[in-house]
Amino acid sequence: MSEGEKVHTNNPLYTYRFGDIHKTLTDKDPSFFKVHIPPADFQAIFGVSFCWSKSWDRTYRFPPATRDSPKEQCDFLNKTLINGIPTNSGHHPVKWLRDCVAHLFTYKIGMEQFKGNMWDYFSNIRYFPKPGVGDEHQSDASYWPMPRAIQINIGGNGYMGNNDMAGFDRMFYLHQCNVDRIYAFWEYVYPEYWKGNGWTRRGSDGTTSPVDFKTISRNLTNKAHSVITEDTPLTPFRKSEAEYWTPRDVHGLQHDTVLYYTYPPISAGSITVRVDAPLHPPMQRKYIRTLQRHWGLKLDFPFCARPLVDAPIFHRDSANHVLMDGVLPSIDIPKEYQVFDKMKIFVILVSVPEKTYKGSFSIELISAVNPGVVVYRVSFLRRGGWSRCGACREREESNSGASGMMILDTDEIYELLAGAGLNTKDVEDEDVLHLIRTTFFARIVTPGGKALAEGHHQSSTMGSKKTLPESGIPKLAFYSASVAHYMGDDEDEDVQFCDWQPHTDILGKHWVDMRDW
Template identity: 25%
Template sequence: MTDLPNYYHAVGRNNNTTAGDHSTTNNIKKNNQPQQSTLILSNNETNQDDHNPPASTYMEIAGIHGKPYREWAGDHKKEEQKASDFDYEDRKDTLPVPSRFGGYCNHGSVTFPTWHRPYVMLVEQAIGEAASRLAADIERANPQEVGLWVPEAQRLRFPYWDWAALKVRDEGLPPVLIDDEVEILVAGDQTEVIRNPLSYYTYQGGVPPDFQDELSPRTGMAYFSSWTRSFRHSTEDPVGSTNKEALQQAVRGTVDFVRSQLGLLFNMGDDEDPAHAFDRFSNSVIQSNDVFEDEEPITPLEVIHGRIHGAVGGNGHMSSPDYAAFDPFFFLHHSNVDRIFALWEWCYPDYWMGDGYRDPNPDVDRSFVWTQERGTYMQVYNEQILPTGARGALYPFRLENGEYWNSEQARFLGTSAYPKYYSYDEFLGIKVDREASAEERRAARRRIYDFYGFNPSTAAAKTNRASWSHIPVRSSKEAGLPELFKEINNFRIFVVAVQLPEHAFNRTYSFELQYNQGTESRCIGAVTVFARPDHSPCKACAKRRSFGSITHGAIPLPFSLVNDLIVKSRAERTTATFETTATDIIKTLSAALVDASGKLLASARGGDEAPTVPRERVASSTVIPAKVALYTSGVAEKIGDANHPVHLFDWKRHNDLFPSGWRAEDDEAI
């Protein structure tokens, strides 16, 4: 008898040929419809470990992302493949720690968005299968409701929560994502209050034995070995709790930051190197920056996603990559990350990782391959990444034929793409599974960055033009832009570029940029590093740690703030130059490094006039940012076409923000 493989194919909701739309969680506010009820009930169903098949339990699916570092139950092998399998009874696998099985990590890699796509499809599939079973059971027990539950269950797609929607600034998370109980519709047009599976997850059978507390050198931070359920913004308490007020404050307070960063992400031009553009968009490390030096600053999707992890998690599960997926919000978050990916790849269909990237210097004939030790036991040290073939495998997710997904198959949601059986609801007139012309895609980009409040044309029209008259912009003709583009005279955007050591503090932390003027002090932007601790068994993270990987981000300065500072700079000086204006802006800025629990680790004050940090409080070079510098860019518009995206050009780097150094506010930073 042959040994048949025990696969759980991650193929999404392929129960019919119709691609259902993911919709926002705003559509499940009242939970009074059969589809909404089956979403809640099926989530609760997958939380049970006696669920069949085992691979579709929430514990198994969440465990793919990090702890407990064991092979996913849905990816068992044929007999001839089992030689490489992890075995808890084999000491070569378990000793020393980290073990031979190093997880499935695809962070800091061009595969970040493509790997997480079948991951979201997997949870949608498991919940969809449970929903169909539950709906069928309800109709069998209630013949008068036949046709009411099963069709809605078939149409069910896992929702997303749009953390960049403007109303989040006022409303924060909706009750259905934070209340521990929820009222749903049940058979017979009755309602019932049940446990809310979108708020928290309780470990079935107790906390896994290899869960470890994540500690700072002196105090406990997160008691993952004791907490029997997931928490957000918990106190440092072995019992654990969710501080809803702190959670909502953090979520509301991060909206403007990520909106401006998303706006800049959709401001990429049409003439970039395709592989480099996808690298800049997709992941925190931006490997191709090694040869594309001093590129215009941008915040990759992975880094924006890390900010949401930190804001929702606080001192809790979402802030730690090893435990994040055990918070049910993880998949609502990643469904929205996938939605942003779908929008971006629809807008920029020609930008793709390809087989690698080339040196941009036309006089140098060099090409480079994507590499990463991606963390699985099946991959060799520093293996090449390709979009297809064996080196493109997105472990552990398999297709119907038993082969692994690859990045090329994970691309796009249109009808000509590899079937995924879902799309997203319409956004600003954009439907990501529909074909469009190049001009339609360009017009959509402009609507997107305008929606996120990052439209340089609109900002330029609101500036005090007389005060900006000394701000130089290179002519579009001199810069070699297309003939129909014309620069906006005496106007530039201001962006702070940030590069942070990924493993500086042995956990997730943030760089927060602050504006200070008189008695006013407020945070105007942030870049979050979503990092595992040193003791994590993740081999991909260990590899990045060994070569000192850097997380890239950018903080666009608010247009209105820059205008006010330029007006003030002109008023206070008899003569103002571009350089003196940049200096005046820098000296109003300061920064802080804080961990996910809010602990202040280090700080810095901007400008040459800031006091020098005392020698005994100077922060270690291993934890401070690798770069914090001010950049500005000119803006060109297409003549006679208000729907065409602007072109950012004539980028200039100005001074570093913190020449007086970083002060260690906690001994951990020394």
């Protein structure tokens, strides 16, 4: 091929053809997934991906859940990524997904004593119920909702939405490269937050004690409940015939160990972040702000300097601490930062029990004013009840749950308040909460978009449909936080969130079963 010549070729990422491999697999008829729901014995297999492993001779993205004549449904795929709440400036394609990434770069720095805890918040979506203790979630964003959302929104009923089959879709590997890229930038600007040799438990009396990270289940080289440290061998990946890679070896692309790859730098304004260069501590906050801007966190100075409402919302006399649900101590905002009195962000923390939900599914927050508009989507990539995955079974038996975060558009919330006349100085917090509860409802959907359950703020909107038992109801807890900005003239310092306040479960227990199969 001569210089400058163009050659047309098939898209190597489009699909993967199985040859004769798929003939050795087994199709699971949809009747396999039908579940009866006796009132006292709720065993829902929600959101199963109808992937016809034997009948389909190649991978498909977002196909119909039918065995015969499979096809791509790119219009549905695009809708899941692009459809979002309309604003005065129009739609914001995939904004909800970019927000998910941007909020990864809002962690506080200077928490070295709890570095293992911060790592756990970032790398984990599990929680364990603690009756009587209060809400068990932390306010920091987890890494996993972003890759889960991409797999389900690209795959739908196809292979990417199926945990056991996702690796057959060639897009999976491009997706994993981007996952690793985002992680590389996170660990670069938060190098102190690392699994190390465990996490720190804080007692009610203020004392602290170290706690080991442990495996859930056994594997080929570790027994169940084995201690994991930064020097635990990453079997089966070898550096040499007698030596395995360890987490310490691969912590950071600027590490002495040569990993033979890097990622292009990210720039915003005059600041450039290079993950393969040494991190200079005085630049840490500026690098974090650069990444916040790159992924669209628009709480920018001097944007925040203008009040978006005429009165404080969920106001406290002092906003000089961060609530970490009893796990971490209250910490002061750095002296050089200032809290905006009339500026808030709003999030919904979603939690679902492991035992109740089988297979992949998503929970959508939908505008009650415009029921066709999906405001935010949190996805849960799960194996089905038929899976032989030992770790999946142990997670269910441990009575744990999975969580995710919905980040509401601040502009839209304030426009909502202004439209209802609630941006006045005498507004009551409960009036704001009531408006939010009545403005949104939620829906549980399969990877292919089929409605499974729907939740509203009151039972009168549900009609005569069968309600979900309490054990199967997701929790959508509403939180607000204050916004802190750098007090000086430097616009390149990071924006921080603080004074997290839990408010209410916005939908309560009013959920109905929408399944017709």
